[in-house]
Amino acid sequence: MATLYDDTFKIFISENAQDFASWLVKGAQVQEKLLTEFEGRKLQADALLSVIRPETGEELLLQIECQSKKDAGMPERLLEYHLRARREHQRPVYSCVIYLRDGGEVQHSPLIWTVLGDQEVLRFHYLVIEVAKMRPDEFRQLGLPGLLPFMILTQGGASHEVAEEIFSGLERAGKRDTLAAAYTLVSLAFGKENRTEQGWLLRRVSDMDDVLRDTPVYQEMTRWAREEGLRAGIQEGRREGLQEGRLEGRLEGIQEGRLAGLQQALLVILTERFPKLVRLAKKQMAVIEEPEILQLLIVKMSIAQSAEEAKQYLLEIDQDE
Numbered sequence: 015m016a017t018l019y020d021d022t023f024k025i026f027i028s029e030n031a032q033d034f035a036s037w038l039v040k041g042a043q044v045q046e047k048l049l050t051e052f053e054g055r056k057l058q059a060d061a062l063l064s065v066i067r068p069e070t071g072e073e074l075l076l077q078i079e080c081q082s083k084k085d086a087g088m089p090e091r092l093l094e095y096h097l098r099a100r101r102e103h104q105r106p107v108y109s110c111v112i113y114l115r116d117g118g119e120v121q122h123s124p125l126i127w128t129v130l131g132d133q134e135v136l137r138f139h140y141l142v143i144e145v146a147k148m149r150p151d152e153f154r155q156l157g158l159p160g161l162l163p164f165m166i167l168t169q170g171g172a173s174h175e176v177a178e179e180i181f182s183g184l185e186r187a188g189k190r191d192t193l194a195a196a197y198t199l200v201s202l203a204f205g206k207e208n209r210t211e212q213g214w215l216l217r218r219v220s221d222m223d224d225v226l227r228d229t230p231v232y233q234e235m236t237r238w239a240r241e242e243g244l245r246a247g248i249q250e251g252r253r254e255g256l257q258e259g260r261l262e263g264r265l266e267g268i269q270e271g272r273l274a275g276l277q278q279a280l281l282v283i284l285t286e287r288f289p290k291l292v293r294l295a296k297k298q299m300a301v302i303e304e305p306e307i308l309q310l311l312i313v314k315m316s317i318a319q320s321a322e323e324a325k326q327y328l329l330e331i332d333q334d335e
Contacts, residue, residue, distance in 0.1 A: 026080075033161050043065060075105050076108050092138075114164075116146035124140070159184060163192065165180055294325065
């Protein structure tokens with residue numbers, strides 16, 4: 015899941031670069047979005063923006079990291095990003111980490127290194143923002159549409175009303191990629207065990223399907239869900255087969271696991287795109303024993319232009335048999 019969130023936030027920040035800059039550095043204007051992968055040992059930041067403060071003419075780099083939970087190594091990681099960015103671009107850097115959830119006490123600025131007991135050799139200052147300790151009004155008052163998704167993670171923010179306010183605000187602002195990122199944040203805030211809230215969210219997202227379908231975040235979410243479902247199913251199948259301790263048990267387990275993974279992937283896609291077809295899909299999948307048929311259905315459900323077209327694909331299973 016970390017990869018999905020990482021990719022989501024990179025797109026989220028990129029589409030709303032000016033809103034983030036205005037929030038984190040008063041008066042800053044974005045000049046350029048820079049590459050976030052540094053040379054040498056692979057190291058990739060969430061965002062690196064070249065900004066200028068018009069009133070002073072000061073130019074600097076704004077380096078932003080988003081964290082879904084506490085990371086004990088964050089100060090050192092920020093420092094490494096900071097040094098790499100300063101060395102490669104020859105400009106001062108302002109580093110910031112945004113914690114999305116309340117995971118306990120986080121490491122606050124500055125980072126201080128000492129040797130020989132108390133001799134200070136480094137003092138690194140950076141900005142820390144803990145969204146979970148903020149309130150929805152703090153983001154409303156900013157007047158920056160691109161930051162609305164953060165409201166769902168604030169104190170008292172995890173509600174239908176706030177989620178609807180976020181989606182409606184982003185739709186009015188025409189921020190399609192941010193809509194997909196907002197879906198990820200709202201789902202995170204509601205919690206995967208809260209089926210009532212997640213069900214409402216899926217229905218709300220299905221209403222936005224035409225808007226979301228072509229966005230990079232939504233496509234990444236669909237691809238990830240499909241691959242994760244297949245991977246989980248295969249692993250479960252192998253586990254069951256190994257427990258049998260026989261070759262035929264392993265082979266049968268892998269086959270069943272593959273089917274289970276493909277079924278899960280198909281249901282994820284339908285739940286997000288055409289939730290009213292989930293019941294029909296479960297009925298049809300009960301008689302499918304060939305993984306190839308499920309793979310073809312996954313492709314068809316991903317490209318179907320309407321619920322009626324998707325339904326026709328599902329009904330064709332009976333005709334083929």
